[in-house]
Amino acid sequence: MNQAELFPRLLISDEDMYLLRICRHHNPHAVLGWHRVGEDAADDYLSVIRTRQVGAESVVAIVDGLGEFPLTPTGDDFFVGGLPTPDPHAYQFRITWSGGVETTLADPYNFLPTLGEMDLHLIAEGRHEKLWTVLGAHLRSFESPQGTVTGCSFAVWAPNAKGVAVIGDFNGWNCTQHPMRSLGSSGIWEIFIPGVTEGSVYKYAIHTPDSRRDKADPMARRAEIPPATGSIVTASHYEWNDQQWLDKRAATDWQHEAMSVYEVHLGSWKIGEDYKELADDLVNYVADLGYTHVEFMPVAEHPFGGSWGYQVSGYYAPTSRWGDPDGLRYLIDKFHQRGIGVLVDWVPAHFPKDDWALARFDGPALYEHPDWRRGEQTDWGTYVFDFGRNEVRNFLVANALYWIDEFHVDGLRVDAVASMLYLDYSRKEGEWAPNQYGGREHLEAVQFLQEMNATVHKTYPGVLTVAEESTSWPGVTAQTEHNGLGFSMKWNMGWMNDTLAYFKEDPINRSWHHGMITFSMVYAYSERFILPISHDEVVHGKGSLWTRMPGDAWNKAAGVRALLGYMWAHPGKQLLFQGQEFAQRQEWSEARSLDWGDMEGWEGEYHRGIHQLVATLNDTYRNNPALYTLDSDPAGFTWVKADDAQSNVLAFTRQGAGGEQLLCVCNFGGASHQEYTVGMPQASKWKLVLNTDDAQFEGAGNDLKEEVSTLTFPWDGMADSLTLHIPAMSVQWYLRVD
The missing domain is CATH 2.60.40.1180 (Golgi alpha-mannosidase II)
Incomplete structure (x- = not known):
């Protein structure tokens, strides 16, 4: 007679078994694992171990100090076994699979939660500033009498889910093998799985009332190379060598320092180079040109390369297109060792609708606002974050801190700020809902931007936040205590539009447009500005700087040189997109490398001259405090x-x-x-x-x-x-x- 027949209390109830079978159990740890079931010494069994091992032929519990206990199969891959002790002991499973293959593993359901009460409290309030250290996948080890247990903890926020499980290459992508427990009203689901190693690929099986959705981890710190969509267990092994730079950064006020920025799309500067190769070629190139900073177009994981990274699916995962996260750390470190700061584009305004990522994560709207008039950006086919929800705001603020903390970035250039500030941004009548006062201002987004800026500047002195804000919203760079948004700097889109329009005119007509080139000084001190000639100005039929200039090759080259000489002397910092430093003839495309051949041969003389001018401008600019200290x-x-x-x-x-x-x-x-x-x-x-x-x-x-x-x-x-x-x-x- 087996143990289950001797003692029915060893068995799993029909209700629990059903919920576990369909992966909708809120607390599998209350059923699986070790549990006391006997009341006194007269009971045959005082405790029980229960497990589910999908596909196992037999399971033996190896209990510290007590020996081995074969577990009895009870159907549906469940195994149970009674123990003659009321006290918990360390134990492992020896599992025999078909073909006689054996593995020995600790029990995932014999470990306490990896999040504490303070973590849950801060997350609920939206104030956990190191959210990435408690959510997502983390390699961990625990000491036990049977030795060190290594594995990976998983935690995900899914408050609307009926059940959540970890699926991956370590469990055959079977959603019934590792169901997670719900940590009360926090909406967080958690489990520690022994034996999961670095490099393992995983997702979350999210069960809603009417469906199952296999989702990438919103907090994943590494992802598969698109079009694959799995998350990858990772840990950093990188040792930084930039402390001297970080110390200098903390003591620097860039408002009064020379600052010229080279904007780059890492995938197309030279097609085929990864982070580590760029750490040689790109770093040397930017240093030789004399730039003080480089700005990366978004490096967070994104499903569609043609979005240039502005539709993000993995906010905490550097894109795997160009290498692993430590490769990006290496690249940034190399810039710092050459005295060059690194800004990254950051996109908290919206995210794509791909069904394996953030969109409708656990059934109804979660990260996005539930009202389509606020929750969708129809022009871009994306969802808009619900900035008024604590957990969503926490996700984004912590993400800003994550890139600074984990990757030592020196600034965040925040994309599409105007789309966040206005409820009627690019919306027709009837397609937007006013705020509580009847206005068009998105008050929750304003509060989020203020919180993000204040938190970044408080936590990391010397780190910049830069707004791409295309309207005349007042106080973008005013301090938050003065009711400003709190950005360090703002892109001067008015200067950019007027200047490029002016230079496009034939010189014989420019006298009629003189006000376009002088008007910028009317508002030059209304904000702290960066003068940008960015990627947006050399795509979609706008032409390159070269093609915008009227006249023959000599006049085009002279026009570009004059524009750059004027730009570097104008109040404000400078930003120039890759390829414009030698006046690339064609528009930029992410599908090919820069047109380096433009500088070759006798036809390239003007382009070589412009390239040399940019290096000279940067050098002369940095050596003349009159151009930047005020x-x-x-x-x-x-x-x-x-x-x-x-x-x-x-x-x-x-x-x-x-x-x-x-x-x-x-x-x-x-x-x-x-x-x-x-x-x-x-x-x-x-x-x-x-x-x-x-x-x-x-x-x-x-x-x-x-x-x-x-x-x-x-x-x-x-x-x-x-x-x-x-x-x-x-x-x-x-x-x-x-």
Whole structure:
């Protein structure tokens, strides 16, 4: 007679067995594993061990100090066995599979939860700032009398689920082998599975009232290479070598430092290079050009490469297209060792509808807002996060901190901020719902952005947050305590649009559009700006910088050089997208490498010249504090000549915090001015430090004076004046030297 017949209390109840069989049991740990069942010594069995081992032929419990106990099969791959002791003991299972294969494993249902009460409390409040350390998959080890037990804990937030199980290559993707327990009202499901190792592929089988959905882990820190969609158990083994950089970063206020940014799409800079190969080629390239920062287009996992990473499916997983997470760490570390900061694009506004990822994660709307008027971005075919829900807000704020903590990134450029701020963004009448006061402002999104910015700046001094915000929302870079959004900087989309439109005009017509090139100074100090010529400006039929310029090759090259010379002198930091540093002729495409051949041969001379100019601009810029120490202060800029539309000439000075002064003179016309006079407020001497028309940049190479001095000759209402030779389509910088 077997144990089950001797003692019915060893058996699993019909109800529990049914719920376990269909994976809808909220607490499988209360049934499976070790449990006391006897009351006194007169009972035959005082405790029981129950397990389910799908496909097993036999199971033996090896109990520490008591010996071996064969378990009795009771149907549906369940095994039970009684023990003559009321006290729990460490134990393992020896499982025999078909063909006589044996494995020995600890019991997943004999371990306490890996999340504590404080974790659950903080998650419910939306304030767990290291959420990634408790949710997701984590390799762990526990000591027992039978030795060290190693395995992986899994935890996922799915409050609407009727049951959740871990499925993976370690259990045949069988959803009944490892059902998880629900941790009360938190909505979190958890289990520790011994024997699961690094590299294992897994998902969650989410059971709703009417379906089963196999979902990638929202907190996965590594994912399969698309189009595969599994999550991967991972751990970092990387040892950082950038402490000197991090110390410097914490003490740096980038508002008053030189900052020029090279924006790059890692997959197309050179097709086929992974993170570690880029750590040689890309790092050297950016360093040689003299940039202070690099900005990666999104590196979080995304299903469709053509989205360029702006439709994210794995917010905590660096894309596996270009290597493993430690490879990305290595790349960032190499930038830091060369003194270059790393920004990454971050997309908290929306996410794709792929049914294996975040969308309708546990049945109804969870991460997305349930009202389609707030929960969908129809233009992009995506869902919008429910920013008012604590757990969702926590997911996003913790994600911002994750990239800074785990990957040492130096800043987050937040994509599509305008779409978050306005409830009627790109929506027609009847397609949006007003806020509680009847307005169009998305109050919950505003609060989320404020919380994210304040938390990042509090936790990581020196780390930047940058807004891509295309409207005139007030206070984007104002501090949160002053009711601002709290960003460090904002992309100056107005400057970008006006400047590119101006330079697209033939020089003969530019006098009619002069206001476009001067208007930016009307609002230059309303926010702290970055001047961006980003990937968005060289795709979808807009043309490259090269093709936007009117005229033949000489004039195109001169136009690009003049634009860049003006851009680097204008108040604000600079950002240039890959390929524009040598004026790539074609539009950018993520499907091919940059057109490096544009710089080859005699036809590439102008492109080589522009490439050299960018390196010189960065070097000269970094060595002239007048161009950046008062970047956000009106005292750092003075117009010298703003109204000569007929000649297409601009002139202004930049002042530094230490009294430094630099004069920038721009001629955007097609005719040279050999003796152009500008008024100056006082006698002064100036040294030419940059000329975009120089022969080294493949310009005309006009012989300009290396030093010029003012004359006591009134001009433009000023007591002194300066007469200069300004070649056609060129920019000169003069440093005051007296």
